[in-house]
Structure formats: C-alpha cells, structure tokens
Amino acid sequence: MSNSEVYVQRWRHWLFLGLVAAFALVVFGRAYVLQVQQKDFLQKQGAARQQRTIPVAATRGRILDRNLTPLAVSTPINSVWADPRKLRHSPERYAELAQALGRSPQRIQDVIDRAPENRGFVYLARHVDPSVANNVAALKIEGVNLQREYGRYYPTGEVASHVLGSTNIDGKGIEGLEALWDESLKGTPGERRVIRDLKGRAFSEIEYINKESDGADLVLSIDRRIQYVAYRELKRAVETHSAKSGSVVVMNTRTGEVLALANQPAFNPNASSGPQIGNRRNRAVTDPVEPGSTIKPFTIAAGLELGVINPESVIETSPGSFQIGPLRVRDFRDYGDLSPEGILKKSSNVGVTKVSLLSDPAATWAVLDRLGFGTDTGSLFPGENYGVLRHGSAWRKVEQATIAYGYGLSVTPLQLARAYSALANDGVMPSVTFTKRADPNYEGEQVLDAQVARAVRRMLESVVEPGGTGERARVAGYRVAGKTGTSWKHTAKGYTEDKYYAFFAGMAPASDPELVVVVMIDEPSGDKYYGGEVAAPAFAAIMSGALRVLGLPMDAIELPQRTAALDSEKVE
Numbered sequence: 001m002s003n004s005e006v007y008v009q010r011w012r013h014w015l016f017l018g019l020v021a022a023f024a025l026v027v028f029g030r031a032y033v034l035q036v037q038q039k040d041f042l043q044k045q046g047a048a049r050q051q052r053t054i055p056v057a058a059t060r061g062r063i064l065d066r067n068l069t070p071l072a073v074s075t076p077i078n079s080v081w082a083d084p085r086k087l088r089h090s091p092e093r094y095a096e097l098a099q100a101l102g103r104s105p106q107r108i109q110d111v112i113d114r115a116p117e118n119r120g121f122v123y124l125a126r127h128v129d130p131s132v133a134n135n136v137a138a139l140k141i142e143g144v145n146l147q148r149e150y151g152r153y154y155p156t157g158e159v160a161s162h163v164l165g166s167t168n169i170d171g172k173g174i175e176g177l178e179a180l181w182d183e184s185l186k187g188t189p190g191e192r193r194v195i196r197d198l199k200g201r202a203f204s205e206i207e208y209i210n211k212e213s214d215g216a217d218l219v220l221s222i223d224r225r226i227q228y229v230a231y232r233e234l235k236r237a238v239e240t241h242s243a244k245s246g247s248v249v250v251m252n253t254r255t256g257e258v259l260a261l262a263n264q265p266a267f268n269p270n271a272s273s274g275p276q277i278g279n280r281r282n283r284a285v286t287d288p289v290e291p292g293s294t295i296k297p298f299t300i301a302a303g304l305e306l307g308v309i310n311p312e313s314v315i316e317t318s319p320g321s322f323q324i325g326p327l328r329v330r331d332f333r334d335y336g337d338l339s340p341e342g343i344l345k346k347s348s349n350v351g352v353t354k355v356s357l358l359s360d361p362a363a364t365w366a367v368l369d370r371l372g373f374g375t376d377t378g379s380l381f382p383g384e385n386y387g388v389l390r391h392g393s394a395w396r397k398v399e400q401a402t403i404a405y406g407y408g409l410s411v412t413p414l415q416l417a418r419a420y421s422a423l424a425n426d427g428v429m430p431s432v433t434f435t436k437r438a439d440p441n442y443e444g445e446q447v448l449d450a451q452v453a454r455a456v457r458r459m460l461e462s463v464v465e466p467g468g469t470g471e472r473a474r475v476a477g478y479r480v481a482g483k484t485g486t487s488w489k490h491t492a493k494g495y496t497e498d499k500y501y502a503f504f505a506g507m508a509p510a511s512d513p514e515l516v517v518v519v520m521i522d523e524p525s526g527d528k529y530y531g532g533e534v535a536a537p538a539f540a541a542i543m544s545g546a547l548r549v550l551g552l553p554m555d556a557i558e559l560p561q562r563t564a565a566l567d568s569e570k571v572e
Helices: 003-037 039-050 091-101 105-114 130-139 157-164 176-180 182-186 224-240 292-306 340-346 349-357 361-370 397-404 413-424 450-463 531-550
Strands: 051-056 070-082 122-128 144-153 190-196 202-210 245-252 258-264 321-324 327-330 481-491 494-508 515-522
Touching (some): 070 130, 070 157, 091 105, 091 130, 105 122, 122 130, 122 144, 157 176, 176 182, 245 531, 292 340, 292 349, 292 397, 292 413, 292 450, 292 481, 321 349, 321 397, 327 397, 349 397, 413 494, 450 481, 450 494, 494 531
Antiparallel strands (some): 051 190, 070 122, 070 144, 190 202, 245 515, 321 327, 494 515
16 A cells, blocks of 8 residues: 555544544534523423413302202313314314314304414314213314313202393303302412323323412302292292283391392293393392382371371271372272271272371481382392482472372382381381391391381281282281282383283281282283282282291181172272
C-alpha cells in the first residue's frame, strides 16, 4: 500500500470518527436541552395535550315537604356531545347517529356545520333516556361522547307544580320556589384534572382542583298529603262545573304556613314540552280578583272594632234594596231587620252597606289595611300580586258601599286566606311562608281586637248552619265557620252578568281553628254559579281531608244534615 493510500484511509477514518463524534455531540446536546433546559416547558406541553380540567356538577338540593317527603330531586342523566373537528371526518356515520338520537341526519349535519372551525364541543342532545345513551355509546363514533349531568324530577307531577315551579335544562330555577331559592339549591360546581386518551376519553383522574359543594335541601311548609287532597278536589270542582280555572289555599292559622296550594289548569314540570303559559301561572298568588261577599266579615269586624255596631245591633234591610246616588244596592229578597250575624248568614248587601256607611271611610280602610288587603303577605313568592285597595281618604259614598260587599277592591286567594287566619287566631295575623317554620314559638301580629275576632268567628258559624248560604261547606264531626262569595267578572266593557267568580273561605275546627281554606272557582258554567253551590262543596271535601290527615279532634256533637233551605234560599 502506498503512502498516499494510507493517508487517504486514515483521513477517512478520522472523518468518520469526527462525524460520529459530532452527531453524538448534537444528540447529547439536544437531549440536554430537552431534559434540562426545556424540561418544565415540555412537561407542561405534554400535560396540556393529555390532561384536561373538567367541571364537576354539583347536585341540586332536594325540595322536601314538611314531613321530609321528596317533592323535587336531581337524578344523574346523560347528554350527548360531539367534537366537530373530529366528527366532520365521518359524515358517513351521521345517519346511524341520527337514528340512535331519534333525529334526522340533516339536523346532525346542521349542528356540525354551524360550529366554528376551531370549536371542540357542541351538544347533540341534552338529558337523553338511558336507552338512547347506551345506543350512542355502542356506535363508538370518534368525536361523539356522553356527559353526565343532573336532571330535575318531580315525583308528584302536576300536583304541586305551581308551588315548586321548575328549572331549565341547565338546572337553574326559573319558576316558583325553584327560582326563589335557586341560590341555595344550586350548590357550587367543582373541577378535577384528568388524563385523556387519543379519543378524548378520560381514563385516569389526577386530582380534584376544587371539590363540588352540593346544594342545600329545602324543607317546605307543604304537606304532600293535604296538597294531593286539595289538588284532587279542586280539579273535580273545575271539571264538574266546566269552569275556566280555579285556586285553593290551605293555611295554618297560627304560623301562616301554607300547607297546600293548587291551581287548575295545572302543568307537569316533568314534561319535556311546555304547556300554555296560562297553565303555569300561579293564580292563587298572582291573580287578584274582586272577592264578593267573602269580604263582608271584615266589614262587620271593622264596624265592631270602630264601635259603630255591636253583636246585638239591629240593621233594617227592608225593602231589600238601598239607593246611594246612582247605585242601587240589592238583596236576593227582603230580609227585614237583621243582626250582624244575620247579615252574614243571609249575605245581605243592604245590611253590610249600611254598617259600612256608619263608619269614617279612612277608619274602615285602616282596619282592612291592617288585615293585609292591598299589601304584601310576606311570602316572597315570585310574581306575587298585592291586589288593590285605595286609601279610604279617596273613597266616595258609592265606593264605600261597594267595598263593603266585595267590589272596588281586589285580593288574591292567598291574601284572603291570611286575612281569615286573623279571624281564626283571635285577631293575630301571621306572615305567610312556604317553608317550614323553624321557630315553634312564632307569633304573628295583633291586627284586630281578640273579642271582635271571636265574635265574628261565632257569626260565621251560622253561615254553614241550616238556612245559611254556606250549608254545603259543613264537615261531619267538626264545627266550621266561613263565608260564601259570588262576584261578577269585570271586563273591558264593564261587569258581565253571565260570568262569575265563586268563593268559599272558612276555618275549622271553629272552636279553636287551626286551618283556613279558601276556594275560588273562575267562570263556573250552567245554572249553578253561586259560591255556596260551587265552591262550598269543594271546601268541605278539602277541609275534611286535611282535618283527618292532621288527626285534629272533632268538636261537633251533631253530624251535618241537609235541609230544604238549600232549595228555596239563595246560596251565594
């Protein structure tokens, strides 16, 4: 081998070694940069591609009745979502996905097409049935996933719908007590960090960032058993008389706790498709109406309180009508001379008007104002209407007369129940609550002299006795005190003579009342439209059921008996 060949060979050898050394230096240098200098950065990038922070839904608090029976609960339910960036690559699978969801392929196409190019999340279906979720999961379509959420379920359906209200699909309270107490019911969602596979599925949990805090339970004043009785009997009354609507309130006279509240028509909060808006309206709270003769006990109470009459006073009602300026006040017939008790028993418009005109209008207004007419009940219920009661200083003689028998003011059934509670509770009127009172010693406000309240209560017992307008409100084994009412409906064209509100408001056991029930039926059809014919029987059924549910002792010696007076006397 020549010297030149040896030189070349050595040169190649050292070149090869140099290249190997240079390559090794580059590799080790790069490794140093990656493992040392860029270690933290690369770990963060890797975690960003594999790790995800996902929300953890808080369970909405339950709504319970006063005996801790669930009225509203949240249950786990799946929603179907997709990553449009991945699903766009599988248009051939839209048809089978649509079939699993019960939708058209075009609808799936539209959802994906509307999503921005870089968007990685869209809902395909919310709160699906378990069978639908299983069918979607079985397809194993890349980019289509299930997400666990919570759906609201109401075990009683439409029975307590107007009290409870409802939530939207995101679990936010939008009506009723669900809306009022949304902040405490909803809880606080949490967050957790997980590792996802290439298909975006979480397969390993790393840590909780923030632990979710479930919502607080809400215990209502409602008694589910009484609520069902009220709902059933109100629905029966509305259907029997082909009425437009109806409302009922059952209240504890001492605590102001609403034990039941129902309206017809009602709605099912579990239904996916909503009913007409009118069906969702809580008429007992939001719709004030002219109360008709149910206001008369308070006119008599005002006269007693102001000292212009006493229980033995005699008021002349002959000849059965009374002229005040342009207004002619009429009775069903000439009742002659009546005591305050007789005025209520016969529901004399003439008699109660004459009692009202004995008092200063402002003084009468002050009594009605203390009894809660035209003011807040304290219930805090969303959309509550305070009704209308103009200040007495603005009353004319005609207005003073019409208010005495229930026209010219408006009240809700809830307000009326609260006012009757004052008569039942010796003049002490509670604030209204839809939640169970925590204070066993709660007392309301003294708004009426105790002796006056007791006197009016005794008078109201005569209303349900034979010859009274409310005999159909009697309850076997119990003394009942109450008042019928019938009022014309007012429209844009004035008062109608063929559309009515029928009322009965009363309390039991009358010897020591614990319950007040107010029933209102809107536009009963046919020839039966008086409160004594339409609302009183519903009152009797509801009060009877409530008394027995609570196990209250009987206080009547004789059982009620029907009399011929019902066929010959107006049953207002």
